[in-house]
Amino acid sequence: MSWTMTRKALWDLRWTTFWYALGLALYTLxxxxxxxxxxxxxxxxxxxxxxxxxALLRAFGIEPGQGLSSSFGAFMHAEAYGFVWPLVAAIFVIMSGAAAVAQEVERGTAELWLSVPESRPRLLAGKLVALLVGMLAVVGVSVLSLLVAAPLVDAELPADAAAQLGVVLLDFLIAVAGISVLFSSIFSERGKAAALAAAVVLAMYLAWVIAGLSERFEWLRYLSIFTAYRPREALEGSSVSWAGLLALLAIGLGSMLASLAIFRRRDILV
Amino acid sequence: MDSLPIQVNGLTRFYGKTRGVDDLAFTVERGEIFGFLGPNGAGKTTTIRLLMGLIQPTRGSARIFGLDCWRDATAVKSHVGYVPGDARLYEAMTGAQFLDFLAGFRPGIDPARRRMLVERFDVDLSRTIKHLSKGNRQKLALVQAFMHDPPLLILDEPSSGLDPLMQRELLTFLREEQARGKTIFLSSHLLYEVEQVADRVGIIRDGRLVAVATIEELKRQRTRRMEVAFSMPIDLAQLASVDGVQVLQVREGGRWVELGVSDGLPVLLRRLSELPVVDLVYAPPDLDSVFMGYYQRQEAITGERAR
Structure with missing residues (x-):
C-alpha cells in the first residue's frame, strides 16, 4: 500500500470530512x-x-409494531440513525468514493501518479485507506457527540452500546464505499460513477422498504445492505446481528478488492 | 539493464474499431535522443501511453530496458522520467507540495538536483498551481520528470507552453543529459525542435511509422515548398529542369508557381535571379516538408515499379 498516496488522499478529503463530521454531529446533538x-x-x-x-414508517426505518418507544436509543434511531444520518453519510461516502479513480482520470491527474514506480492496486489501496480514515472520523465524531449529549438530556447510553453503534455505522459506510469505489474504478467520470453508486444504494433502500411491506416481496431483503443495517439494536443496548455486520463488511471489502483488480487491468485514457 | 532502452515490436492499439497505432516497430539505443515526429492525432500520445503502461496493446509489445511495458509497468517506471502531453497537475497544491508528493514515491531523490532544476527552469514553487500560467505548469512537469535522474526520459511535447528562451534552455538541458549517458524519447510535432537535438527520428502518420531515419537523412529527404510570383508568365521548363525541384502548382497563367524543393537550391536561385521575380516565399523546414519528401519518394518508387 502506498502511504504517500494515503497522505495525499487524506489531505484532499480533509475539508469534506470535517464538514460532514461536524454537520452530522451537530444534527445528532x-x-x-x-x-x-x-x-x-x-x-x-x-x-x-x-x-x-x-409504508411511511418503514421508509423512515421505524418498525410499525415497535412504534416510537420512549427510550433515548429508540428515539435517536427514529429521528437520526434510521434515516437522516445514513442518507447524509452515504452522500459523503459516494461522492468521495466515486472520486477515487474516476475524478483523477477525468481531470487527467491520474497520468502523473501512474508514472511512478508503484503498482496500481497499491496506489488505489492507499486512497481506500484514506477514505476509511475519513469514514472513521465521521462515525467517531457522531458517536462521541451522542455520548456527550446523553447525560445532558438525562438519558442513558452505555459506552458499549455507543461502541456497537460505531461498528454498525462504520460497517454500513464500508459497504457503500465499496460500491462507490467499484464504479469509480470502472468509469472515467466522477459524475457517472457517483450517479450509478447512488442509484444502486437507492435501489437497495427501496428493496428493503418493499420487502418489509409485503410477504410476497420479502426475498428482496436479501438484495439490500439496509437489511443488515440495524443501528436500533445497538442504540438500545441489545446485541447486534454480527452475521449482518459481517455481510456488510464482506460486500464492502469484496467490492474494494474487485475495484483493485479492475483498476489494475483497465486502460487509462485521460 | 543491458537491454535496449526502448524496443517496440509490432505494437498495435485499436480503440474499438478506430486505429490508434498499427504495427509499430523501432528501437531506441542507449544514450540516444530519439525524436518521435508526427502531426497531431498521428498516434504519438497513444505510443507513449503504451510505453508508460497506461493502456494495453491490442497486439505486439513494447519493452523498456527489457521489461514489458504493460506486464512489468511498475518496474519500468523506476527507470523512466515522464512528461505527459498537456500535463494536468493538482490545482490546489503549491509547486513545492506537488514535487514533494511525487518525490514521495521515489525515495533517494537528491535535493541538490531538485534545487538545480528548479533554479534552471525558473520555477516558482510557492504559488498554488491554479495560479500558474501554462508555461510555468509545464516547467513544473519537467522538473518532476528530471528530479529523480532516470536513465530514460519520455517526453511528450515537452516544450509546449514554454517561451522561446525556455524552449532553448530545455533543448540545451536535454543535450547535457544525453552527454551524461541518458536516453531521451522526444515526441513532438515541431520539426525544428527535434532537428536541433535528435540523433534519429521516427516519423508517424495515421498510426503507422512512415520512416526511421537519422537527422542527416531526414534533412536530405525533406521537400520544402517555395512560392514564387512573377511579373509576367515564365517558361516553367527553366525551373522544372533543376535537379531536386518539382513544379507542384501553377496559377495566374504561369505568373505564380509553387515548387517542391528537395535539392539544388543554389542552381534554383541562380535561375530565379534571371527571371522577373516580384515575390518569393520559402516555407520553413516544417513537418509538412518531411512528409512531402517521403510521399514524393514513395510515389517515385511506386511509379518505377509500375513501369
Whole structure:
C-alpha cells in the first residue's frame, strides 16, 4: 500500500470530512436535545405515529409494531440513525468514493501518479485507506457527540452500546464505499460513477422498504445492505446481528478488492 | 539493464474499431535522443501511453530496458522520467507540495538536483498551481520528470507552453543529459525542435511509422515548398529542369508557381535571379516538408515499379 498516496488522499478529503463530521454531529446533538420534550409528550407522539401509514414508517426505518418507544436509543434511531444520518453519510461516502479513480482520470491527474514506480492496486489501496480514515472520523465524531449529549438530556447510553453503534455505522459506510469505489474504478467520470453508486444504494433502500411491506416481496431483503443495517439494536443496548455486520463488511471489502483488480487491468485514457 | 532502452515490436492499439497505432516497430539505443515526429492525432500520445503502461496493446509489445511495458509497468517506471502531453497537475497544491508528493514515491531523490532544476527552469514553487500560467505548469512537469535522474526520459511535447528562451534552455538541458549517458524519447510535432537535438527520428502518420531515419537523412529527404510570383508568365521548363525541384502548382497563367524543393537550391536561385521575380516565399523546414519528401519518394518508387 502506498502511504504517500494515503497522505495525499487524506489531505484532499480533509475539508469534506470535517464538514460532514461536524454537520452530522451537530444534527445528532440537535435531535438529542429534542429528546426531553419528546419524552414528556411520548403518549401524544405514540398516538400520532399509530395513525401514520405503515409504508411511511418503514421508509423512515421505524418498525410499525415497535412504534416510537420512549427510550433515548429508540428515539435517536427514529429521528437520526434510521434515516437522516445514513442518507447524509452515504452522500459523503459516494461522492468521495466515486472520486477515487474516476475524478483523477477525468481531470487527467491520474497520468502523473501512474508514472511512478508503484503498482496500481497499491496506489488505489492507499486512497481506500484514506477514505476509511475519513469514514472513521465521521462515525467517531457522531458517536462521541451522542455520548456527550446523553447525560445532558438525562438519558442513558452505555459506552458499549455507543461502541456497537460505531461498528454498525462504520460497517454500513464500508459497504457503500465499496460500491462507490467499484464504479469509480470502472468509469472515467466522477459524475457517472457517483450517479450509478447512488442509484444502486437507492435501489437497495427501496428493496428493503418493499420487502418489509409485503410477504410476497420479502426475498428482496436479501438484495439490500439496509437489511443488515440495524443501528436500533445497538442504540438500545441489545446485541447486534454480527452475521449482518459481517455481510456488510464482506460486500464492502469484496467490492474494494474487485475495484483493485479492475483498476489494475483497465486502460487509462485521460 | 543491458537491454535496449526502448524496443517496440509490432505494437498495435485499436480503440474499438478506430486505429490508434498499427504495427509499430523501432528501437531506441542507449544514450540516444530519439525524436518521435508526427502531426497531431498521428498516434504519438497513444505510443507513449503504451510505453508508460497506461493502456494495453491490442497486439505486439513494447519493452523498456527489457521489461514489458504493460506486464512489468511498475518496474519500468523506476527507470523512466515522464512528461505527459498537456500535463494536468493538482490545482490546489503549491509547486513545492506537488514535487514533494511525487518525490514521495521515489525515495533517494537528491535535493541538490531538485534545487538545480528548479533554479534552471525558473520555477516558482510557492504559488498554488491554479495560479500558474501554462508555461510555468509545464516547467513544473519537467522538473518532476528530471528530479529523480532516470536513465530514460519520455517526453511528450515537452516544450509546449514554454517561451522561446525556455524552449532553448530545455533543448540545451536535454543535450547535457544525453552527454551524461541518458536516453531521451522526444515526441513532438515541431520539426525544428527535434532537428536541433535528435540523433534519429521516427516519423508517424495515421498510426503507422512512415520512416526511421537519422537527422542527416531526414534533412536530405525533406521537400520544402517555395512560392514564387512573377511579373509576367515564365517558361516553367527553366525551373522544372533543376535537379531536386518539382513544379507542384501553377496559377495566374504561369505568373505564380509553387515548387517542391528537395535539392539544388543554389542552381534554383541562380535561375530565379534571371527571371522577373516580384515575390518569393520559402516555407520553413516544417513537418509538412518531411512528409512531402517521403510521399514524393514513395510515389517515385511506386511509379518505377509500375513501369
Amino acid at each position: 440537535l435531535i438529542a436535545f429534542v429528546y426531553p420534550t419528546f419524552r414528556e409528550q411520548s403518549a401524544q407522539f405514540e398516538e400520532i405515529v399509530r395513525n401514520y401509514p405503515e
